[in-house]
Amino acid sequence: MKVRTRFAPSPTGFIHLGNIRSALYPWAFARSQGGTFILRIEDTDTERSSQEAVDVILEGMQWLGLSHDEGPFYQMQRMDRYREVLEEMKARGQVYPCYMSVEALDALRERQMANKEKPRYDGTWRPEPGKTLPAVPEGVQPVWRFRNPLDGVVAWDDKVKGRIEIANAELDDLVIARPDGTPTYNFCVVVDDIDMQITHVIRGDDHVNNTPRQINIFRALGYEPPVFAHLPTVLNADGEKMSKRRGAKPVTWYRDEGFLPDAMVNYLARLGWSHGDDEIFSREQFLQWFDLDHLGRSAAQFDEAKLRWVNGQHLKAMADENLAVIVERLLKQRGITPDRRLAAICGLFKDRCDTTLALADWVQRFYADITPNPDEVAKHIHEGVRPAISMLAKMLEGCPWTKEDIAEAVKETLRATGLKMPQLAMPVRVLVLGTAQTPSLDAVLALSLRETVLARLQSA
Ligand code: GLU
Numbered sequence: 335m336k337v338r339t340r341f342a343p344s345p346t347g348f349i350h351l352g353n354i355r356s357a358l359y360p361w362a363f364a365r366s367q368g369g370t371f372i373l374r375i376e377d378t379d380t381e382r383s384s385q386e387a388v389d390v391i392l393e394g395m396q397w398l399g400l401s402h403d404e405g406p407f408y409q410m411q412r413m414d415r416y417r418e419v420l421e422e423m424k425a426r427g428q429v430y431p432c433y434m435s436v437e438a439l440d441a442l443r444e445r446q447m448a449n450k451e452k453p454r455y456d457g458t459w460r461p462e463p464g465k466t467l468p469a470v471p472e473g474v475q476p477v478w479r480f481r482n483p484l485d486g487v488v489a490w491d492d493k494v495k496g497r498i499e500i501a502n503a504e505l506d507d508l509v510i511a512r513p514d515g516t517p518t519y520n521f522c523v524v525v526d527d528i529d530m531q532i533t534h535v536i537r538g539d540d541h542v543n544n545t546p547r548q549i550n551i552f553r554a555l556g557y558e559p560p561v562f563a564h565l566p567t568v569l570n571a572d573g574e575k576m577s578k579r580r581g582a583k584p585v586t587w588y589r590d591e592g593f594l595p596d597a598m599v600n601y602l603a604r605l606g607w608s609h610g611d612d613e614i615f616s617r618e619q620f621l622q623w624f625d626l627d628h629l630g631r632s633a634a635q636f637d638e639a640k641l642r643w644v645n646g647q648h649l650k651a652m653a654d655e656n657l658a659v660i661v662e663r664l665l666k667q668r669g670i671t672p673d674r675r676l677a678a679i680c681g682l683f684k685d686r687c688d689t690t691l692a693l694a695d696w697v698q699r700f701y702a703d704i705t706p707n708p709d710e711v712a713k714h715i716h717e718g719v720r721p722a723i724s725m726l727a728k729m730l731e732g733c734p735w736t737k738e739d740i741a742e743a744v745k746e747t748l749r750a751t752g753l754k755m756p757q758l759a760m761p762v763r764v765l766v767l768g769t770a771q772t773p774s775l776d777a778v779l780a781l782s783l784r785e786t787v788l789a790r791l792q793s794a
Pocket of ligand 1: 537541
């Protein structure tokens with residue numbers, strides 16, 4: 335059996351990290367099994383769906399490298415297909431028209447709640463042998479209800495939750511088409527999953543309640559349901575379900591803040607799946623390791639500090655040349671064109687940065703004007719060090735521009751002035767890079783341009 339998975343987002347809000355995890359796992363499962371990954375946009379809620387939300391889905395997936403093999407399919411473009419299947423079900427007597435008014439349904443629900451019963455449709459319009467149905471009211475378009483089996487249980491072995499069994503007696507007859515003939519959510523999902531030959535449905539566990547109903551529709555249509563894996567919720571830092579309303583950011587925000595796609599994949603992968611104690615891994619390792627047997631059962635909590643740490647680890651592990659490509663793009667957006675020093679500068683600073691934006695901020699100091707931190711200027715630059723700074727500047731005018739020669743010039747200045755290394759190195763760093771918190775002075779100076787260093791030292 336060739337694996338076919340899908341991601342089926344509803345474009346009703348900007349997709350956040352909790353949502354995109356539901357794309358990562360089916361993508362990874364398809365990739366790791368040599369299968370096919372399908373993107374389906376569930377846009378039938380026309381009031382709440384928007385093109386902007388679709389764009390964030392497409393951009394976010396592209397950025398993270400979660401490429402799909404088929405689609406995107408849009409449910410709104412498949413309406414004819416759903417109507418066709420509905421007609422087949424009518425012909426087979428698997429659905430029936432229900433004329434119960436909204437008021438009558440409300441009254442029924444109130445009666446049931448007053449009797450402490452679970453609210454459910456009572457089957458008034460369900461045809462049965464020997465049963466007389468009420469008279470069809472005039473001028474009323476019916477909804478179409480699915481004849482759910484009355485007896486037995488619906489059961490499945492969920493890859494995350496284990497075996498789940500629901501008695502059919504618990505399920506009422508679901509409306510699968512509205513009076514104007516538009517199909518409802520659960521029906522579209524099943525028709526799509528059948529037509530798209532989905533073998534594994536991997537999705538959020540907010541759909542567990544829909545699953546028994548969907549399974550019954552699968553069977554009514556003559557198909558065995560796929561394998562289901564219902565992923566536990568992703569919680570935000572406050573322990574609530576992650577949502578846009580509660581401040582979750584769109585996936586693309588992380589792109590714009592300088593997070594690396596591979597680090598995001600790594601972090602999201604661990605948000606509900608594990609491979610022993612491995613915290614940091616590459617995309618390739620993840621695909622080699624990923625399976626549905628190690629999905630976590632409990633809710634995962636988003637932790638931005640950890641995401642930043644993971645990103646920093648990936649950043650540090652990247653080759654300087656590859657980082658330079660990213661940083662060059664960022665600098666160009668700021669109107670700065672870097673030169674051949676770029677990769678080496680990235681290499682010198684990468685282990686103190688947790689995003690590429692932070693790295694670009696450092697690199698920028700080598701290519702654009704800086705404003706030294708005033709507190710640090712006040713602290714480190716004073717009359718006691720000015721003669722040493724001038725002397726160093728003088729020596730750097732003529733010395734060969736290598737780390738070793740620069741280190742030698744610094745040492746000589748210290749010998750001549752009797753200062754200790756930090757007394758000289760701190761002010762020089764503040765002058766040249768704007769802050770004393772930098773890597774070693776000789777390395778920083780060697781990667782700076784001589785003219786820039788001299789000009790900045792002379793400004794003391
Ligand atoms: N459109 C649904 C959602 O965004 C997913 C449906 C499914 O995966 O079956 O929650």
